[in-house]
Amino acid sequence: MNIEEINSLIEEIEKDKVKAALERKKREKIRRRKEKERNQKIAWYQISSFLGFSFFSIVCSIFLLIKNYEENKNVFSNREVVIDADKVDDICDDLEEELGISIPEEENEDYLVLSAIQKNSHLSKEEKEDCYGIIPIIEDNPYLNKENAYQSLKELCIKHMNRPKGTENEVLGEYLFFDYQINIYDEDIKKTTFFHELTHCIYGSMDHLINLPRFLKEGMTELLTCEYFFEDTYYKPSTYFGEVLATKMLCEVVGENTVLESFSTGNMNPIYQRLATLSNSTTKEAKENIDKLDDLLDKRFNTPQKNHDIWYDFIDVSVYFDKCIKKNFEFYNYYVYYLDDYFLHDYIDIWEISNKVYFNQELKQKIGTPGIVVGMATSMDKNQKQFVKNKKVST
């Protein structure tokens, strides 16, 4: 976006602020009038009941109360163009006080996202309401390119269609970066595919597309979708089980903020630099190991049987991450074990041992505990491995 475009954007938002304030005043007026009418009617019926029509008037009063309540609810529902009515109230209150003057910065950001979605001419009302769920992801992320996110949400369109020929059955939906378009190929009752693609949508930039390893792009997208849209540390089953696990590993090693920075900016250097410092090696070596990990996770779709080269790669990657952080050694052993098994087309149900919240600040407070990442994997012997093996679920 150039300066001119940004300026015209700000101008549009200013206009919207004034419009929203006037709208709210109008609604407030209607609400007060209706309240007054309701009170008058109630008073009238109370008097009549006092005069002897008690039973009849009580019934009438209740009827009117319900009727008026419904009417008021409808008046209020006009405001529910956003996901959280309290938040809108706050914004509107500020607008009323400072008509024409800029609203506080932290709310400005919300308003920016809101107005982007509201201005979108391709989305239905219901789709827009679903899109409002993206606001906290944007709020919690200091590294995100807000203009990109704004533009993508403003232009976004959603298409439900048959899977195109040549697209693998595992692909449930796609986000087409250049068209700002989400394609949904399967029935999506819980909207898991839609929310995943919507999360892709706000991170769309060329750097993001080109520079990031595939596992990080999908793992982070899935992890954010789970934390923010489903209030879950990991919503399963998912196509991206291994990718999410690898992303969580990386968060444990370099810190979730570093991972969020690289993911949001499309620049892997913060992760490489941190890995290099931790392992006392070079950023080149860090990159090689991340690439190897990405390759391993990618191969799991195409390699039905375990083969030795892949196994040696596992060991290499594991040893490297072991160098980066000693205390999580067992976790990586476990991870290697899990991947090894994955090649035999089995899943091991280990998600409960990695239920840590990384990004959703509200969920972090709600869950209260930091979660256990290493847990069961510590000093696992043969019998324990057998126990874990028995827990696996075939899909």
Ligand SMILES: [Zn+2]
């Ligand atoms: Zn994806």
